[in-house]
Amino acid sequence: MAIFLRAAALSALLPASMASAEPQTVSWDIVAGLTTEIGPRLAGSPAEARARDWAAARLRKLGFSNVAIEPFTVRSYVRGEDRARLTAPYEQPLAITALGYSGTTPDKGIEAELVYFPTMDALRAAPAGSLAGKIAFIDHAMKANQDGSGYGPFGAARRQGPALAAQKGAIGTVIRSVGTDSHRVPHTGVTTFPEGVTAIPAGAVSNPDADLIARVAKQGKPMRLSLMLTGRTTENLPSGNVVADLVGRDPSLPPILVACHLDSWDIGTGAIDDGAGCAIVTDAALRAQRDGKALRTIRVLWAGSEEIGVFGGAAYAEKHGSEPHALAMESDFGAGRIWKVEMKLGAQNKPMAERISATLAAMGIVTGRDMAGGGADVGAIIAKQKLAVIDLAQDGTDYFNLHHTADDTLDKVDPALLEQNVEAWTQVLSIVANEPGPIAAE
Amino acid sequence: MAIFLRAAALSALLPASMASAEPQTVSWDIVAGLTTEIGPRLAGSPAEARARDWAAARLRKLGFSNVAIEPFTVRSYVRGEDRARLTAPYEQPLAITALGYSGTTPDKGIEAELVYFPTMDALRAAPAGSLAGKIAFIDHAMKANQDGSGYGPFGAARRQGPALAAQKGAIGTVIRSVGTDSHRVPHTGVTTFPEGVTAIPAGAVSNPDADLIARVAKQGKPMRLSLMLTGRTTENLPSGNVVADLVGRDPSLPPILVACHLDSWDIGTGAIDDGAGCAIVTDAALRAQRDGKALRTIRVLWAGSEEIGVFGGAAYAEKHGSEPHALAMESDFGAGRIWKVEMKLGAQNKPMAERISATLAAMGIVTGRDMAGGGADVGAIIAKQKLAVIDLAQDGTDYFNLHHTADDTLDKVDPALLEQNVEAWTQVLSIVANEPGPIAAE
Ligand SMILES: [Zn+2]
Ligand SMILES: [Zn+2]
Ligand SMILES: [Zn+2]
Ligand SMILES: [Zn+2]
Numbered sequence: 029m030a031i032f033l034r035a036a037a038l039s040a041l042l043p044a045s046m047a048s049a050e051p052q053t054v055s056w057d058i059v060a061g062l063t064t065e066i067g068p069r070l071a072g073s074p075a076e077a078r079a080r081d082w083a084a085a086r087l088r089k090l091g092f093s094n095v096a097i098e099p100f101t102v103r104s105y106v107r108g109e110d111r112a113r114l115t116a117p118y119e120q121p122l123a124i125t126a127l128g129y130s131g132t133t134p135d136k137g138i139e140a141e142l143v144y145f146p147t148m149d150a151l152r153a154a155p156a157g158s159l160a161g162k163i164a165f166i167d168h169a170m171k172a173n174q175d176g177s178g179y180g181p182f183g184a185a186r187r188q189g190p191a192l193a194a195q196k197g198a199i200g201t202v203i204r205s206v207g208t209d210s211h212r213v214p215h216t217g218v219t220t221f222p223e224g225v226t227a228i229p230a231g232a233v234s235n236p237d238a239d240l241i242a243r244v245a246k247q248g249k250p251m252r253l254s255l256m257l258t259g260r261t262t263e264n265l266p267s268g269n270v271v272a273d274l275v276g277r278d279p280s281l282p283p284i285l286v287a288c289h290l291d292s293w294d295i296g297t298g299a300i301d302d303g304a305g306c307a308i309v310t311d312a313a314l315r316a317q318r319d320g321k322a323l324r325t326i327r328v329l330w331a332g333s334e335e336i337g338v339f340g341g342a343a344y345a346e347k348h349g350s351e352p353h354a355l356a357m358e359s360d361f362g363a364g365r366i367w368k369v370e371m372k373l374g375a376q377n378k379p380m381a382e383r384i385s386a387t388l389a390a391m392g393i394v395t396g397r398d399m400a401g402g403g404a405d406v407g408a409i410i411a412k413q414k415l416a417v418i419d420l421a422q423d424g425t426d427y428f429n430l431h432h433t434a435d436d437t438l439d440k441v442d443p444a445l446l447e448q449n450v451e452a453w454t455q456v457l458s459i460v461a462n463e464p465g466p467i468a469a470e
Numbered sequence: 471m472a473i474f475l476r477a478a479a480l481s482a483l484l485p486a487s488m489a490s491a492e493p494q495t496v497s498w499d500i501v502a503g504l505t506t507e508i509g510p511r512l513a514g515s516p517a518e519a520r521a522r523d524w525a526a527a528r529l530r531k532l533g534f535s536n537v538a539i540e541p542f543t544v545r546s547y548v549r550g551e552d553r554a555r556l557t558a559p560y561e562q563p564l565a566i567t568a569l570g571y572s573g574t575t576p577d578k579g580i581e582a583e584l585v586y587f588p589t590m591d592a593l594r595a596a597p598a599g600s601l602a603g604k605i606a607f608i609d610h611a612m613k614a615n616q617d618g619s620g621y622g623p624f625g626a627a628r629r630q631g632p633a634l635a636a637q638k639g640a641i642g643t644v645i646r647s648v649g650t651d652s653h654r655v656p657h658t659g660v661t662t663f664p665e666g667v668t669a670i671p672a673g674a675v676s677n678p679d680a681d682l683i684a685r686v687a688k689q690g691k692p693m694r695l696s697l698m699l700t701g702r703t704t705e706n707l708p709s710g711n712v713v714a715d716l717v718g719r720d721p722s723l724p725p726i727l728v729a730c731h732l733d734s735w736d737i738g739t740g741a742i743d744d745g746a747g748c749a750i751v752t753d754a755a756l757r758a759q760r761d762g763k764a765l766r767t768i769r770v771l772w773a774g775s776e777e778i779g780v781f782g783g784a785a786y787a788e789k790h791g792s793e794p795h796a797l798a799m800e801s802d803f804g805a806g807r808i809w810k811v812e813m814k815l816g817a818q819n820k821p822m823a824e825r826i827s828a829t830l831a832a833m834g835i836v837t838g839r840d841m842a843g844g845g846a847d848v849g850a851i852i853a854k855q856k857l858a859v860i861d862l863a864q865d866g867t868d869y870f871n872l873h874h875t876a877d878d879t880l881d882k883v884d885p886a887l888l889e890q891n892v893e894a895w896t897q898v899l900s901i902v903a904n905e906p907g908p909i910a911a912e
Contacts, residue, residue, distance in 0.1 A: 064685050067562040075561070119517070120509040120739075123876060211653045212738075212876035236879035240739075243506050243880075296654075297562075297682075434565060434654035437678035438685075 051443040054090065055311035055450045059304050059363075061086065062290075063297040063438040070294040071333035072104035072265025079290050083270040083306075083330050090314060092272035092328070099268040100343040102333045105129050105218075107294055108258030110231060112202065115139060116252040117244065123234040124202065125295055126257040127186060128218035128336050131227035133200070137256030138163075138229070140199055144245035148184050151192055160197035163253050164189070165241055172208040176361065176424035182206055183217075190219045190230035200229040200255050204238035209429035212236055216293050216432045218336055229257040267291070267332040269340045271348075274313055276325040276461065282352040283325035284461050285415075286313060286453075287341075287405045288359050289334035296436030300427065304441055304449075305359035306330050312453030322461035324354060331405035334360070335432075338404045345408035354467040355416040355460055358403025359449070362430070363441045364423035366393055366452040370400040372417040374468040380459060384418070387455045391448070396421065416469045418460070420452055493885040496532065497746075497753035497892045501805075503528065504732075504745040505880040512736040513775035514546035514707025521732050525712040525748075525772050532756060534714035534770070541710040542785040544775045547571050547660075549736055550700030552673060554644065557581060558694040559686065565676040566644065567737055568699040569628060570660035570778050573669035575642070579698030580605075580671065582641055586687035590626050593634055602639035605695050606631070607683055614650040618803065618866035624648055625659075632661045632672035642671040642697050646680035651871035654678055658735050658874045660778055671699040709733070709774040711782045713790075716755055718767040718903065724796040725767035726903050727857075728755060728895075729783075729847045731776035731802060738878030742869065746883055746891075747801035748772050754895030764903035766796060773847035776802070777874075780846045787850030796909040797858040797902055800845025801891070804872070805883045806865035808835055808894040812842040814859040816910040822901060826860070829897045833890070838863070858911045860902070862894055 050056060062069075062079065069079040080097050087095045105128040112124040141162045145151040151166055166189045170182035183206045190201035205215035214234045221227045233241070244251055270290060273283065288305030292298020306328075313326040331340030369388050373381050385395040400417040402410045410417055430436045460467065492498060504511075504521065511521040522539050529537045547570040554566040583604045587593040593608055608631045612624035625648045632643035647657035656676045663669040675683070686693055712732060715725065730747030734740020748770075755768040773782030811830050815823050827837040842859040844852045852859055872878045902909065 060685070064682060065560050067560065067682075118507050118509065210877075210879075210881050212655055212879070213653060236877070236881050239879070239881055240506060240509075243502070435652075435678070437652075437654070437681070439652050439678050439681055 053311060053447065054314055055307035055446050056443060058086065058307035058310060059299055059441055060438055062303040062306070063299045067297045068294045069290065069292050069298060070104065071291045071336045072102045072267050076267060076291050076332060080268050080270050080332065083290055087270065087272040093275050095272040097268050097270055098343065098347060099266060100339060101264045102267045102336065102339045103261065103263050104265045104333070104336050106260050106262050108260065109256055111137065111256040112231060112233065113254050114244070114251060115254050117249040120240060122237040123212040123214055124231045125214040125216045126259050127190065127216055127230045127232060129221065129227060129261050130219065130230040130257050130259060132260050133229045133255060133257050135258055137254055138200060139252060139254045142251040142253040144241065144251070148189060151189065154196055157197050159193055162198055163200040163202060163255060164193035164198045166201065166203045167238060167242055168204055170206060170208060172425050172428060174423055174425050175421065176427055179206065179428060186217050186219055186232065188220065190228060191221045191225050194221065194225050194228045198228060202253065202255070203232050205232040205234055207235065207428045207431065207433065210235050211435065213433040213435045216295055227261065229255055231255070231257050267339060269332050269344055270330040272328050274317060274326045277321045277323050279325055281324045282354040283327045284457065285327050285329060285353050285356040285406060285409065287329040287331060287356065287403060289340060289405055290330040291332050291335055293335055293432050295434045297438065299436050299438045299441050300362040300430055301432065301436055302360045304363035304446060307446065308359045308449045308453055311450045312457050315450065315454040316457035316461055323464060324461045326457060326461050329405060334405055338407065341405035341408045345412050349409065349412050353409060353413055353415055355418065356402050356406040356410050357418050358406050360403045361422045361424055362427045363446050363449060364425070364427065365445050366420045366449055367423050368394050368396045368421040370396045370398050370419040370421065372400040372469050374470045377416065377467055380463055384456055384459055387459065388452060391452055393452060414469050416467050418456060420456065422449065495753060495889065496756055497749035497888050498885060500528065500749035500752060501741055501745040501883055502880055504748070505739040505741045509739045510736045511732065511734050511740060512546065513733045513778045514544045514709050518709060518733050518774060522710050522712050522774065525732055529712065529714040535717050537714040539710050539712055540785065540789055541708060542781060543706045544709045544778065544781045545703065545705050546707045546775070546778050548702050548704050550702065551698055553579065553698040554673065554675065555696050556686070556693060557696050559691040562682060564679045565654040565656055566673045567656040567658045568701050569632065569658055569672045569674060571663065571669060571703050572661065572672040572699050572701060574702050575671045575697060575699050577700055579696055580642060581694060581696045584693040584695040586683065590631060593631065596638055599639050601635055604640055605642040605644060605697060606635035606640045608643065608645045609680060609684055610646055612648060612650060614867050614870060616865050616867050617863065618869055621648065621870060628659050628661055628674065630662065632670060633663045633667050636663065636667050636670045640670060644695065644697070645674050647674040647676055649677065649870045649873065649875065652677050653877065655875040655877045658737055669703070671697055673697070673699050709781060711774050711786055712772040714770050716759060716768045719763045719765050721767055723766045724794040725769045726899065727769050727771060727795050727798040727848060727851065729771040729773060729798070729800040729845060731782060731847055732772040733775050733777055735777055735874050737876045739880065741878050741880045741883050742804040742872055743874065743878055744802045746805035746888060749888065750801045750891045750895055753892045754899050757892065757896040758899035758903055765906060766903045768899060768903050771847060776847055780849065783847035783850045787854050791851065791854050795851060795855055795857055797860065798844050798848040798852050799860050800848050802845045803864045803866055804869045805888050805891060806867070806869065807887050808862045808891055809865050810836050810838045810863040812838045812840050812861040812863065814842040814911050816912045819858065819909055822905050826898055826901055829901065830894060833894055835894060856911050858909050860898060862898065864891065
């Protein structure tokens, strides 16, 4: 009885977050460590530099060899103050975030008529010059899908919308966040102004704020917006990759490359994007040699500056493009359940592919019929070396509730799903890193 | 075929928010109107004044008589800049909101050691003077309950925590939001500094930020916090109630009083707290006479300045305390499903109570065994006149995900649940407003 009373008394003193034990895994340690001890780590920032040091120290401690920080410089966006409010027909503060590479407003902001476009197509149809002196608002209707397929088409509002509006004379652009949540946490991400198009201030408002603008637009009354986005695009900022090896029994065989990205957007803490990815690939690499060293070297790449233009992936391909690689994989879609595997493997690797399918099928993971593409950070090395690729597709139904928002925090990582990811990756790495024969895409 | 093609083409041009038809009800109109055309309406602010004018015009348009704005003045809190960040052992920005009546930091903020208390009890146990020059952090473990019962006990961290810390020497207090969500949207609300206790800066961080602080505290490294809360408590700000009647067939009978509050916290738009309440009681009052006038007058009270100290309820009781009332009800717990009715009715009203129970039971609403209490805004008139009371209890499982946050927006109101509320209220008002005999609490 006494022991029950003591447990009750203790738990009354402990908040929920501390009363529950944290998982004792390498993967949890990494994602908890990055989000707790580093937090936001924007490409080119001092925090990203701290993250590189943290990563190198952690990888050494975990037993990796050849741990290296490989520096490069980037053009990045340094956030300032982000504010917006409707000033007509109603006074309403809006939750806004600047997009990466947004143009800069004066410190006091700008104020102008706000023109509502329900879709990118509607903006495309606007006559040349019709937005002169105005701010464009671009709406869309992105919905959550398991495979994340809404992000490509609806993300155009973010990637190309501001430039398109600028070309029609707009002095600013605001978009509905490219996200599927209903919280006042707008989604950032880069926008692109092509050569010859002057960058205009560009931001995203949260979905509830976009709903408000849509309702007001429906009333047909002229809208005005006050917009202050004082961040600046800045050249030559320091960034870098962290690369480390688990050297195989036969170091002469081309290594298996597994990647994630270390940088995160500055408004969240990079838990699901992409602390979880680094956690998954690193823990799985270690577990793949729990019964002794694997035959092949497994190399982990924690890439820098992915978010603002995949600079780390390009730097890796440049530096390591002449070293042979066997196969590349990346984890950069959160920490949801792995539900599908896609492979890009040549005919001679069919027996290995069948073993992978069978092993994953036992975990409820289906083999898809599409060609594996790899992730952003391994894209350049895959293209350069025409590498074999395996994709472990994660369930992304909730991903765009959190992606690139302030809500990307550790509590969003489910330890059980993280563990499912690590185990699926471990199964795949155990097979491919012990394959003695050639591994090739064709 | 043509018509299908056109519909498809049109819907491709329309975002989701505009493609779905809005409900055509008085209740939806009110909550959509208040959140869209007014938005945040803090007690004592110009927005609250606009809301009173909006309310009076809307109630007149809806056919109410004796529509009156009844002014009073209040001591309220005018928000400034709210910022906080951990500066040691890790640099981490935090999502914070000042509590109402917080003390004011210098414009550049304060920086000090942050001392972690897992519970209010732990803070109570801290020795006198032990917080001199420090900032207290108060954690807790509030969970979501259908009846909202966590808010009372765990809300003590917000209501009394800052004053308690101040009495032990603290120069600032930060609490875990009194809320049950996991978003970077901290929950505000008033805190109280008793006579003789100097107000210190006091804010709430979001749950993910509180989780972070708890994790760092667990590591045992000293923490430091930079805190900037520049808002100010301000005296003699204009506020007021809006009162309106649906005059009954027998105006000599004491009226039924139904209340909500018009003011909202400034960081959200007051959709569930308490635009929905005003929508529900007003629509139900109108529907209760859809088959002809009710016997008794139904009076609606859209109270001002509830959030900062229930000033509207006190002003109503002062101004109308000598007029007889039959019964009071209030809706101020969101827009969740009504699941229970509680009554405070005398023995002579037993037949009426049984009819109410039977009618609501047909809607799946249970009759509870507790004494009805009424809401905050009718508390003073109930106490003064010992009024009969009926409470229609709403499901509050999700309420403290949104309450007093930026996320209190229109999209959180489910039209079907709002309609269920209005129908339950209509049933009850149809019975009580047509009761010819005396209605009394005892
Ligand atoms: Zn990513
Ligand atoms: Zn990303
Ligand atoms: Zn309320
Ligand atoms: Zn409230």
